[in-house]
Amino acid sequence: xxxxxxxxVIALVFVFVGCKDKKQKENKxxxxxxxxxxxxxxxxxxxxxxxxxxxxxxxxxxxxxxKACGDYLVSFLRQYADTVIEQNxxxxxxxxxxxxxxxxxxxxxxxxxxxTLFAAHWDSRAWADNDPDEKNHKTPIIGANxxxxxxGVLMEMARCxxxxxxxxxxxxxxxxxxxxxxxxxxxxxxxxxxxWCLGSQYWSKNTHIPFYQAKYGILLDMVGYTNPCFTKxxxxxxxxxxxxxxxxxxxxxxxxxxxxxxxETGGVMDDHIWVNxxxxxxxxxxxxxxxxxxFFPYWHTIKDDINCISKNTLRAVGDVCxxxxxxxx
Ligand code: AHN
Ligand code: ZN
Numbered sequence: 001x002x003x004x005x006x007x008x009v010i011a012l013v014f015v016f017v018g019c020k021d022k023k024q025k026e027n028k029x030x031x032x033x034x035x036x037x038x039x040x041x042x043x044x045x046x047x048x049x050x051x052x053x054x055x056x057x058x059x060x061x062x063x064x065x066x067k068a069c070g071d072y073l074v075s076f077l078r079q080y081a082d083t084v085i086e087q088n089x090x091x092x093x094x095x096x097x098x099x100x101x102x103x104x105x106x107x108x109x110x111x112x113x114x115x116t117l118f119a120a121h122w123d124s125r126a127w128a129d130n131d132p133d134e135k136n137h138k139t140p141i142i143g144a145n146x147x148x149x150x151x152g153v154l155m156e157m158a159r160c161x162x163x164x165x166x167x168x169x170x171x172x173x174x175x176x177x178x179x180x181x182x183x184x185x186x187x188x189x190x191x192x193x194x195x196w197c198l199g200s201q202y203w204s205k206n207t208h209i210p211f212y213q214a215k216y217g218i219l220l221d222m223v224g225y226t227n228p229c230f231t232k233x234x235x236x237x238x239x240x241x242x243x244x245x246x247x248x249x250x251x252x253x254x255x256x257x258x259x260x261x262x263x264e265t266g267g268v269m270d271d272h273i274w275v276n277x278x279x280x281x282x283x284x285x286x287x288x289x290x291x292x293x294x295f296f297p298y299w300h301t302i303k304d305d306i307n308c309i310s311k312n313t314l315r316a317v318g319d320v321c322x323x324x325x326x327x328x329x
Contacts, residue, residue: 033253038326039160041318043311049076050144050152050224050314054306058140059124059147061099061177066123070102073122073174076155080162081106081172089202094182094195101176103199105208108161112169116328117217117281118157118321119271120150121178121199129184130300137185145288145296145308147179149224153318160322168328171214175199175271193269200271204278216243217283218324219272223317225296226310228288230260234267240282247284250323256316263291286317 052072057065077084087103104122124143128136142148154172161170177198182188194201222228230251236244251260272283288296298304 033250033323033327034255036323036327038319038322039163041156041160041315041322043156043315043318045159046152046156046314046318047309047311049155050148050309051306053122053148053151054142054144058126058142059122060126060140061101061123061180069122070104070176073104073151073155077104077106077158077172080158081108082110083107085208087203087206087208089199089206091177091198091202093180094186094188094190099177099180099198101199101202103176103203103208104174105203106158106172108158108170108172109166110169112167114167114328115169115171115214116325117171117173117214117275117283118154118220119173119175119200119217119275119283120154120220120223121147121176121197121271122151122174123147123176123179123199125179125300127183127185128300128302131302136302137183139302141300141302142305143179144306145222145224145304146299149222149309149314150220153220153223153314153321156314156318157321160318161325164326166325166328168215168325170325173203175203178271181269196269197271197274200274201278204274207279212279214281216240217272217275217281218243218247218321219270219275219283219285219287220317220321221270221285222288222296222299223286224309224313225288226308226313228259228296228313229290230286231263231265231289231291232261233265233285233287233289235270235273235276236284237264238267239272239276240284243282244284247286247320247324250327251316251320254316254319254323256320259313259316260320261291265289265291266293
């Protein structure tokens with residue numbers, strides 16, 4: 001009898017421990033980001049930062065506006081970051097011509113070795129080669145969505161990062177020379193698309209700190225359009241599916257499921273490709289790219305101006321990124 005009692009007690013202990021274990025696991029997988037406390041992302045500020053960039057005019061490499069906007073971005077970041085590093089370099093355009101570039105890197109909480117990287121491109125395209133009107137095909141674009149939106153979101157995040165310290169380290173990179181790939185009207189065809197994303201190609205082979213590493217990275221590209229659709233882009237899924245799924249879970253928990261779709265779309269040649277391939281940092285691209293395979297309606301047209309920008313979209317993207325930062329331990 002005593003023996004049976006002993007066996008029953010042992011069995012009950014197993015059942016109890018088993019249940020508790022299962023419950024803990026369930027709780028973990030059901031973790032909701034909806035209650036994570038983050039500094040509040042001010043969409044009015046982010047919008048103003050996008051507009052300030054646009055007001056310089058097209059930030060075409062080696063132009064006056066480009067230089068002035070670069071100086072503005074550096075002095076802006078110096079107010080909030082621990083360090084700001086400028087990386088001047090030279091690359092070759094699709095036509096073989098040399099062009100000067102300037103990557104801008106801001107670092108927060110430098111003492112932490114557990115780092116997360118955020119990036120966007122700050123140059124704007126020299127040609128509206130996708131404009132419906134052919135006479136605009138050689139006119140530079142303002143790049144409110146294609147360029148300034150990602151930078152504006154990251155600028156507002158920089159302001160937030162100074163307000164509340166983080167346990168992890170954060171680096172923000174503004175890549176130059178992303179958007180000067182072969183214009184549609186030119187004959188040349190560079191098959192591997194290495195004529196795009198020159199700033200990230202340079203940085204990923206020459207990181208601002210030797211042997212720089214980050215746990216993961218998030219690239220923001222065209223993150224300001226009204227009612228956007230961010231899909232799971234193939235190259236991000238190839239290199240960093242667990243990060244992509246985590247970020248999409250954050251977005252859904254925060255109530256942005258109508259912007260962050262679960263559709264998987266084809267690959268996009270963007271700065272994250274080179275960061276993944278050369279710097280070996282798993283990086284995803286939050287990019288407006290719809291399931292039919294097109295970017296936003298005014299992509300590479302003269303209508304990519306401030307009228308494309310929605311504060312709601314900037315807020316959604318900034319909030320998701322801040323939750324990723326402040327929920328990390
Ligand atoms: C290409 O069209 C080859 N890549 C898209 C990358 C891009 C351009 N992002 C913004 N503008
Ligand atoms: Zn572009």
